[in-house]
Amino acid sequence: MAGSASEYIQHHLQNLTYGKLPAGYERADGSVVEEATWTLARNGQEASDMGFWALHIDSLGWAVGLGVLFLFLFRMAAKRATSDQPGGLQNFVEVMVEFVDNSVKETFHGKNKVIAPLALTIFCWIFLMNLMDLVPVDFLPQLFHLMGLEYMKVVPTTDVNVTLGMSLSVFALIIYYSLKVKGVGGFLGELTLHPFSSDNLFLKILLVPVNLLLEGVSLIAKPISLALRLFGNLYAGELIFILIALLPLWAQWTLSVPWAIFHILVITLQAFIFMMLTIVYLSMAHEDSH
Amino acid sequence: MNINLTMIGQAIAFFIFVVFCMKYVWPPIMAALQERQKKIADGLAASDRAARDLELAQEKSAQELREAKQQAAALIEQANKRAAQIVEASKDDARKEGQKLIEQAKAEIEQERNQARDALRAEIAAIAVAGAEKILETSVDASKHNEMLEKLAAEL
Numbered sequence A: 001m002a003g004s005a006s007e008y009i010q011h012h013l014q015n016l017t018y019g020k021l022p023a024g025y026e027r028a029d030g031s032v033v034e035e036a037t038w039t040l041a042r043n044g045q046e047a048s049d050m051g052f053w054a055l056h057i058d059s060l061g062w063a064v065g066l067g068v069l070f071l072f073l074f075r076m077a078a079k080r081a082t083s084d085q086p087g088g089l090q091n092f093v094e095v096m097v098e099f100v101d102n103s104v105k106e107t108f109h110g111k112n113k114v115i116a117p118l119a120l121t122i123f124c125w126i127f128l129m130n131l132m133d134l135v136p137v138d139f140l141p142q143l144f145h146l147m148g149l150e151y152m153k154v155v156p157t158t159d160v161n162v163t164l165g166m167s168l169s170v171f172a173l174i175i176y177y178s179l180k181v182k183g184v185g186g187f188l189g190e191l192t193l194h195p196f197s198s199d200n201l202f203l204k205i206l207l208v209p210v211n212l213l214l215e216g217v218s219l220i221a222k223p224i225s226l227a228l229r230l231f232g233n234l235y236a237g238e239l240i241f242i243l244i245a246l247l248p249l250w251a252q253w254t255l256s257v258p259w260a261i262f263h264i265l266v267i268t269l270q271a272f273i274f275m276m277l278t279i280v281y282l283s284m285a286h287e288d289s290h
Numbered sequence B: 001m002n003i004n005l006t007m008i009g010q011a012i013a014f015f016i017f018v019v020f021c022m023k024y025v026w027p028p029i030m031a032a033l034q035e036r037q038k039k040i041a042d043g044l045a046a047s048d049r050a051a052r053d054l055e056l057a058q059e060k061s062a063q064e065l066r067e068a069k070q071q072a073a074a075l076i077e078q079a080n081k082r083a084a085q086i087v088e089a090s091k092d093d094a095r096k097e098g099q100k101l102i103e104q105a106k107a108e109i110e111q112e113r114n115q116a117r118d119a120l121r122a123e124i125a126a127i128a129v130a131g132a133e134k135i136l137e138t139s140v141d142a143s144k145h146n147e148m149l150e151k152l153a154a155e156l
Helices: A002-012 A044-049 A057-079 A088-107 A115-134 A139-146 A160-192 A201-245 A249-286 B006-136 B146-155
Strands: A017-021 A037-040 A054-056
Touching (some): A002 A201, A017 A044, A054 A057, A057 A088, A057 A115, A057 A160, A057 B006, A088 B006, A115 A201, A115 B006, A160 A249, A160 B006, A201 A249, B006 B146
């Protein structure tokens, strides 16, 4: 049981990976690829041996699919948006938009046309991706297994690549707006002349490395913590669902139902936190206080 | 836990979604929201205005009603006064007329009485003469006794 259980868990945590195997690589079935080829990984070892040049087709596919679903729904509502009596969809969309707009206005006081739509996209998209966690863990993998695909991880946010991809995009925006608002000198000054500063020029220069270390770490920590927080929460949640799925069928609901109900809170909260922190970071990037 | 191209792919998808959202989703919804806000504000303002107008109209109508009542009262008073005047005047006329009639009648009566008296006087003189003729069995010369007769008649 122990072997099959760990196999089951590992199988569930393996992404469907499409990547490049190097020349001369011996595959799982013993065959050797003669030259570098792009192919689907047959097991976890192959997937990790593909290194950087690999795509998690399942994560990306679900992420893009859910993003398109979100934009499709919102675009439909936006097209039909009237200032008269709104329909059901428009109502829902308006509630979301107003909620995000209020969150942005409370935190961010500058003028920026990007931040509010960015926050809306982040919140809705991450929420939808997290929501996939509530689909019973074996439903979709089993379905795709019948279609011939060995691995299928349906919750994109349990893939650290997905969360990192988003948080690094946010990081790029932080850098961009910092440079734009404060200028190169201002941004460098913020990194090097803070938090310790002195009126003595010599001391000031002496403190630059210390400040750079502190500020640099806190800057780098932003995208990393953003990505790992979301990833960790969802990965752990998914893992617990998988563990519950190991129980006998008749007993599963006693744990999976409470956990799923609790998880509704987690997925909403995580989407909200990611959105709020993005807004906060970007508003910090806009503040020219130093 | 492999870090790979998926990250880049996700970043690209993220970028595209954000741009799409910024261009085609956010502006129309915000526009609709703001337009509705404006509409509601306008509607509220219009209803306020209408309420004020109504109040003004009510005030005006009350004012006009009051004025009309005053006018009517004035008219009635005038009419009453006039009626009283007319009644007074006609009473006066009637009194005068009556007075005149009475005076006329009195004058006529006086005239008639005078006439009758004169006639009576003449007759009495004749009767007296006749009586005296009878008594004296002589004819009285009317012209001789005229003075006495006239004295007699004046005594009547």
